[in-house]
Amino acid sequence: MAINILIVDDSAVMRSIILKTMRMAGLPLEEIYQAANGQEGLDVLNRHWIDLVIADINMPVMNGEEMIDRMQENSDTKEIPIIVVSTEGSKTRIERLQHKGVRFIHKPFSPEIIRDTVTDITGIGVSDE
Numbered sequence: 495m496a497i498n499i500l501i502v503d504d505s506a507v508m509r510s511i512i513l514k515t516m517r518m519a520g521l522p523l524e525e526i527y528q529a530a531n532g533q534e535g536l537d538v539l540n541r542h543w544i545d546l547v548i549a550d551i552n553m554p555v556m557n558g559e560e561m562i563d564r565m566q567e568n569s570d571t572k573e574i575p576i577i578v579v580s581t582e583g584s585k586t587r588i589e590r591l592q593h594k595g596v597r598f599i600h601k602p603f604s605p606e607i608i609r610d611t612v613t614d615i616t617g618i619g620v621s622d623e
């Protein structure tokens with residue numbers, strides 16, 4: 495099973511690092527969508543089937559936490575697994591996100607932590623190729 499993913503980060507460089515890391519980890523990816531802020535992320539979610547969202551927190555227009563709140567208020571998107579990848583240092587904020595069922599990965603991250611978190615949260619297998 496390959497998954498459709500949405501990567502939401504205001505840094506295009508960070509989006510491509512995350513994507514490259516996921517590919518190198520052998521994660522089976524189907525469609526890959528990208529968005530530069532939470533509002534763009536919600537627009538993509540409205541139009542496409544997404545199996546996993548990888549989101550930054552600090553972004554202009556709409557931050558990651560607000561996007562997550564909107565996703566969880568909407569019955570179409572509330573079950574989609576979310577991984578936050580952020581430099582966020584506030585323990586309060588991290589715990590608040592974890593209470594919402596979101597997994598948290600600190601930047602900078604290792605390929606292993608990305609792979610293990612994605613396989614754990616989605617239940618997909620990793621190919622050896």
Ligand SMILES: [Mg+2]
Nearest residue numbers: 504550552553
């Ligand atoms: Mg950012």
